[in-house]
Amino acid sequence: MPNLSLLKNHVPGAVWKSVVVIVLLCAPFTAFSQYWQAGGFLGISNYSGDLTQKRVDMRYTRYAVGLHVKRDINRYLTLRAGLTYGRIAGADSTNTDTFLLRRNLSFRSPVFEAQVGVEINFLDLDEKKITPYIHGGVGFYSFYPTTKDANGNTVKLRPLSTEGQGMSQYPTRKPYNIRQFSIPFGAGVKVLLRDNLVAGFEIGLRKTFTDYLDDVSLTYVDRNSLLRSRGRQAVDYAFRGDEVNGTHVSRSTYPPDGTTRGSDKYKDWYMFSGFTLSYRFGGGSGGYNHWKRQKASQCPRFF
Template identity: 30%
Template sequence: MKFKNIFIGIILFNLSPALSWAQTTEVGLNVGAAGYMGDLNQRNILDFSGLAFGGYVKRNFDAYWGVGIHYNYGKIKDNDASSSNADFRARNLNFSTSLHELSILGDFNFLDYFAGGGRRNFSPYIFAGLAGVRFNPKATYQGQEYELRYYNTENVHYKNYAFSIPYGVGIKYRITEKLGLFSQLGYRTAFTDYLDDVGDRYPMTAVYGKVDDNHPVRINLSNPSLNPERMNPGGQRGDHVKKDTYMFFHIGISYTFLSDKCFTF
């Protein structure tokens, strides 16, 4: 509840002054791809694995600075079975999760660009801010899906939401006075190590999935290795990095609402 209240407060604080500055309000929609770096992908910074889309509303203070509220959805996944690393293939973990992210982002244009009347038709830009993300990692073994968070596969009970720090780069291009295009690549350092349900060490005792009509096969969710004797209880299960990273690549379109008042330069 505290997490939700913080973001509601941020939204109201940002939108209240924006309503009186309608001539500088920008909205946008974007589509693209989502990816992840963590215990199942430790090195590939461009490991995009699923669809992403979102939208935003932003207040532009001038041709250079803007602050907006963004919502982004993405789907990420990874699978040890397809890894080039033999140790990962032996570990045999997999996961997938949807990401629901709400963020407040500030961006800075390097050129005096503004879809409502700047002197430049394009500009590279950077952005950073604060976000909250909801996730729910699932794994599939022998055709059966398990919501991993409920099994405490490392004897750790983690929350299904976390704060994250977004940052990235992009480029904007003005089509008309009100319409613009943009493309951006952004990374998020999440304050959790469990986007993939993998964080630290194997538990001392096996953690089995439920067995019922829908799950007839008994699976050790903490250690589904093809060679389980190689994975020692208390041994290292994930990497030593304590924060997972997720990323979005977006292409989008923006629309700026204009009144009789415009920026002066």
Template identity: 30%
Template sequence: MRFKRILFSGTLFCLLSAAATAQVMEVGANVGAGGYLGDLNPKNPFDVSGAAFGAFVKANLDPYWAIGLHYNHGKIKDNDATSSNADFRNRNLNFSTPLNELSFQVDFNFFDYFSGGGRKNFSPYIFAGIGGVLFNPRATYYGQEYELKYYHTEGRTYRNYAISIPYGAGIKYRISDHWGLLTQLGYRTAHTDYLDDVGDKYPQTDVYGRDDRENPVRVNLSNPSPFPQNVRPGDQRGDYRKYDTYFFFHVGISYTFISDKCFTF
């Protein structure tokens, strides 16, 4: 909770400080899809796995630069059982997690543009920033869902939040002085390897899910492979990359509040 309060307070302070000198404020919303690169999907950077949506407020400092506070929600998932890689199918892991992200981002427009007016009606742009993400990976076996964080499937604990570094590119298009459209693809490097609950080695002792009347099948959550003899304690469970990555593809709409003091062109 302290991490979330510090992140939100710092981001809001930066935005409000800039907004005090900005001439144009902009609010918007977007919808789209999310996906991830990690231990269950190490190669496909466009593997969409769930819906996403978000909202933002921006301060346009001039026709080229803007800063903003962004909230994004999405869901990512993957399943070894559907992989084209036979080793992954034998490993038999799966996960899904919601993502709740709050970030501070800086936009740079390549053309002389802003949604409140300018020489250009559209512009490609890039963005980068810093933020935080909340996540909670779950797995499903035999129709039962398990909240993996509490099972310590690799014999260690991890936090369900992390610093994230957003970066990406998009296109903005002005419909009128107040309204604009946008589309963008943005990746996030999460400073955790556990968005998917996989990051290190098989534990020394197998970790089993709850076993009761509602969960009659005893599942080895650390190694649900149908061929458990293929792995030993201490063998690598995921890939060797330090961090997981997730992405959002968005289309959105924004409304700009134009002040009496407009940009001078």
């Protein structure tokens, strides 16, 4: 190996500084060949909250679709951004708990999410052809809970203030924001189908900061106050136990003010899981050898 200190003594200072700058700039180019990826997601969406007796009720699985772009920084680190649309739902009527059956609430909601984050790959995909990975980031999403009436018509729940949101009698209960941040995270596996085609399967959880994905969180408010402030429809959809007409549950009346309607101990969650397919491009010449070393001519030229 050449003696750098001796070499420095025989090279003019200006030239030496230029050499150092070029080496530092060329290092990342000679080490890696970065790739872009563009692709789609097709899978399912689920929800966890006050209308699920279990952590997740798979009977209310709905579809989810999405688009994404990614940037491979090196063999093990990938930046990602994406848009996903899905639907979530839940209903008391399919639970077995007596309290939930008597409450008889239901909801459905679209969820549109934009998210950015990182993926950490455990193996070199080009070498092993497969790698597990974990991912995390930040998301911004919108939702809008609705339900169906006895005739199948859609009823928007948020304007009804079913738990007294925005009513002067309950000043601490503000209308919930239908656009919020979430924390997406999860794990998956990628498979290299071809040099420029990557397939995968991913499970993604979304931690939210709201308990109103399903329009249920706290206690019932006074029936008469709700009737005066929001009308008959608000009373009808704050408590639907009087619609139950079966042998397992008797007909019920509207609960007194302060009776438990939901629980704000835990926030609601939503999940996107499914398959991904990505086309990767860029990264220099010479085919799609993902981390092929670049030629020296690809380094910046200054003189």
